[in-house]
Amino acid sequence: MIKTLFYKEFQNYFRNLSSIFLPLIFFFLIISIFPLLIGPDKVLLNKIVPGIVWITIIFTTLLSSNNFFKDDYNNGYLETFLTSDSSVEFILFLKIISCWLFTCFPIIIFIPLVSIFFNISMKDSFIIISTLVIGSPVLISIGIFGSALTLGLAKNSILVPIIILPFFIPILIFSASAIESVSSGTPYEMQIYILLALLVFVLPTMPYLLKYTLSLSINN
Amino acid sequence: MYMENALENFEISISSATCLKSNNTIFSDINYTLKSGELLLVMGPNGCGKTTFIKSICGIQKLEEGAIKLNNVDISHGDSQHLGNFLYIGHKNSLNDSLTVFENLEYLCALDRSIQNNIKSEITRNLSFFGIENYKNYLVSKLSEGNKKKTSLTRLLLTNKKVWLLDEPLSYLDENGANKVLKLLNNHLIGGGIIIASSHIDFSVDIGNSKVFYMDNSL
Incomplete structure (x- = not known):
């Protein structure tokens, strides 16, 4: 059963290849x-790439989570x-994981390549990847929660970013x-631990929260 | 968990069920008791709350008052494991447009724990009941509404659940298809199941042991 349901999500993404490639092209x-736009200033670019x-x-x-449940809601x-x-x-957990796998993960794969373009050191590149791997599933979960929360509303596309960005x-x-x-050579473990704590807290609790929110959303 | 061994005592009772939606009363004080082998046909004009009534039985729609009991266990809060006996097929088909007929059925059956594991051959075999075996590998987005409905109703042949909640099972179907659905419903009732179906067509004459419930909502 688990295999079949996971496979469904995979097939769904592969039939809509644009949903995988859009984030990458965007990136x-x-x-x-x-x-x-900024010009070939090596130091400045090196500094702002993690931010970009x-x-x-x-x-x-925001793009992928905005209408995350829309199709499933419309077709019943x-x-x-x-x-x-x-x-x-469990199904909701699978949905979160596959959403991350097909939207954020492809971007993370290309970070080493981008690091070479911008002359970012191995160590900096590694820490960018680590924060992304830990942080982006949390972002996806929160985004999906926002879309579940506004599912019952007719015009929800502006509401989701406002709710979830904070x-x-x-x-x-x-x-x-x-x-x-x-990059400044000071200890960074504490921040990583806090991010990990957020991940460990958000990922297992989110499916329960989503189930409750969705049953409220389809109730009206 | 499934009630296969307890067919004689199998009973659903709806007592003083009342439902409000944004302060409008959708239905109030509905009382019905259904035993194994009985059909409740919910009829009424468009917008009278047939769908809401069906949804309230499987816990999607919360009741303001009253209780839905399955063998004397209150299930109206929607979290009891007894909900595992219900098969809800709404007027929306639950079919994913970007998957084929076969894939859709395979995945819908993966959600249904009353179905045993070897489902692939079963699906292929049962698609011919409605005569849609040629559409097996078609994307659902390419199908006509009637064939989508048939695909969705093929789940009735595959499931082992005892209580069927069907919202407009005959809509979009041609005469032949509708007759086949009625045959299915009859077989399920003979097998000791319970069906609650909504429709604006009165098909209760074609089915033995049925109760008709006319909803009349004066908003």
């Missing part, structure tokens, strides 16, 4: 436009799995702080 567009990467991840998250699948006798929380800030602060600490 490379931003990455290539910044040097054009994080901005892309945030936009990707949401009602079907909420009334099914299999574990709803919750992104702790993750952004600690990620930026970790990256900053590494």
